[in-house]
Amino acid sequence: MAVTPPAGASASTSTSTSANANAPEPIRLAMIEGLSGPFANAGEAVFRNLLWAVERVNARGGVKLPGGARQLQLVRMDSKGNTEEALGQLRLATDQGIAYVLQGNSSATAAALIDALNKHNQRSPAQRALFLNYSAVEPALTNEKCSFWHFRFDAHADMRLNALTEVLQADSRLKKVYLIGQDYSFGQQVVKRSREMLQAKRPDIEVVGEELHPMGRVKDFLPYATKIRASGAQAVITGNWGNDLTLLVKAVRDLGLNVKFYTFYGNALGVPATIGDAGIGSVLAVAEWHPNAGGAASDRFVESFRTRFPDPKEDYLHARMQAIIEVLASSMERARSTEATAVARAMEQAVFDGKVLGGVHSGRMRAEDHQFLQPLYVSVMDRAGRDGVRFDAEGSGYGFRSVRRFDAAEVALPQSCKMQRPD
Template identity: 70%
Template sequence: MTRFLARWAGALVGAILCAAAAVAAPAAEPIPIAMIEGLSGSFGNAGEAVHRNLLLAVERVNRRGGVRLPGVARPLELLRFDGKGSSEESLAMLRAALDRRVTFVAQGNSSSVAMVLVDALNKHNQREPLSRALLLNYSAVDPALTNEKCSFWHFRFDAHADMRLAALIDVLQGDTELKKVYLIGQDYSFGQHVQRAARARLAASRPDIAIVGDELHPIGRVKDFLPYAMKIKASGAQAVLTGNWGNDLTLLVRAMREVGVDARIYSFYGNALGAPAAIGDAGVGRVLAVAEWHPNVDTPASQEFHAAFRARFPRPEEDYQHARMQVMVEMLAAAIERAGSAEAGAVAKALEGMHYDGRTLGGLHTGTMRAADHQFIQPLVVSVMDRLGAPGVRHDNEGSGYGFRTVRSFEARQTEQPHGCTMERP
């Protein structure tokens, strides 16, 4: 009995010491990702929608133990910085993030903001080689960012505007009855590029189509789109092509519905942030969108991701899902592990040429980060709006009663385009 009690006491003391050591051991330091986005103002809803996507992705990585580095597994941490949709405010937020020694910056809801941040990071990384940082771009799609403005410190995970536009116009040109198109967009770098590129592509692929309007409006400042909608109606346009996003798209399509514009809408972002509900029945079979994925892609991985997202964010107004944002965080985690370090230069080299096989997302999405220009090459899908329950529409968008079904799928090799990047490498 004495021997048993001694063994029991020894085991108890050992357990107490182990527990104490576990309590005393410091938690692994998180790897922060600074999301600099407009979280207030005209496009605050778009910024919050992005945050939900990135948060879900970060939580997934952390649930499986975080990022594995030699001798330690470190969780990811998503930090919020409100750039208010302004270049000046976003630069101030970048400085605040860099002061906190953040290595990874995520931004995307403005190409003009992205260009300012890239320029600032180029200068910072040259000046402060021991505290360099990367910009991870999930939505800023001006092609210049991976062409003449390309940077070793910038990686784009969205298809750029010319890639998206090529897919849209490939579908548009098949509409043989279409003879009149109206172009309308936001008056900043991305919107201006879409207008120019659309003119050129339409002239090359369908010279018989007349462009009956070419309009740019102030970004985020127009509250009443009725005058624009009335001009579109008066033009007799059979189709409207727009790169508008956020409230600028929702208010535009709502105004078009109010004045009775009878035209198809070829959009970059017509499947989210209030647009389907604003369009209503008038959009059935008439509103098209292009993206890397949509919730009615009919695969088990797609259905599982949609279910997981809706379980995490169940309110209808929270329903904004994008595969590319999930892929961006998964590839970042994989690149840190491949580099064996969270240092920006090492992670950038690990990201270059990386192929994502979709394994950590159950096969949801795939693609390759092209090393030459840091443009992610990925499949794209053009979809059209339809009523919930129609063939191919298992899920609606934002509780609107309307969803999108696939019209055409493009493999990654079909979306790839030449680049004009001459990259300076450290």
């Protein structure tokens, strides 16, 4: 049923299955994300994932608590892709007693939200809130900037790079690599750590270019593609996401360059359709799961999502965004409470076996730094219908097949968090 959105929020979505006016109040989850502006497509894609996860929890009765089962309600709050707007939405959420905030598209915004939430929880202990992060992957967020009130459900950038460079180092023909990223904390980290990992794993590889560009403001990546061509690079490593990735890949394709792309996010949001045949065997991506990971359970998982969102343009499914809602719901049930501190303590011990997803995904929360540890897949673009590519991406006719699967222990890296926990 639709409900009136809180003031300042773009919309509110409830998936309660009952219209009983006497039903317990829903548990509100505030998704603070760019739902307008240059990265709106990424924000809307996340919303569909979280909405589907919320709907499934509610369809089986909601969160079972001592006072009775309660539904989840996902509240859309538009940051417009701007950190100051995100902080304003956080204040709005906490002022209205929303205890669970979800965000991920931009590590810089995530860092600001963590800092603001730390201060809020110290100032207002009776209204504490948790921040659940689905894709802000700057490693510092669970290392030197770690917080008891923050939980990350995506592998951080160094973990993802560890997997990508393990695959890259096996390509003996590769001798020249170009590094490019968005000029903010995450993009800077990817470029820096890519250089370091290449030096450690393949010191014979030459880094022939290193570039940081404004985030979300470049409309024409041809000058960057021209530099890549002039450098003689055989491969590009990038953490770019959203339109910054799509436009970069398009510019390289338009120049006819035969280079490999080692990406974090090259398997969705327009990239496969943009690059077309040129991406076959050339665009690689890393994620906790992908639609062609294989097996009957994985296939059913994809088919169920596509039944819910049949428009090919809305085809963006990630297992971690399902896990975040499932782990939250089970942590509330173990804590027998929705109070943030109690739920956080339960979530620190969370082990997700993935049974509610048909066994598609699994992982565990590392209590020391609140980093979710999970397997990672590196996959490569290919034409749909070929071996290992049952499903395409966004109706493009191109999908991704597995190159290598890494167990969680293979890509989990040491942490340096010195967490301050509440009394």
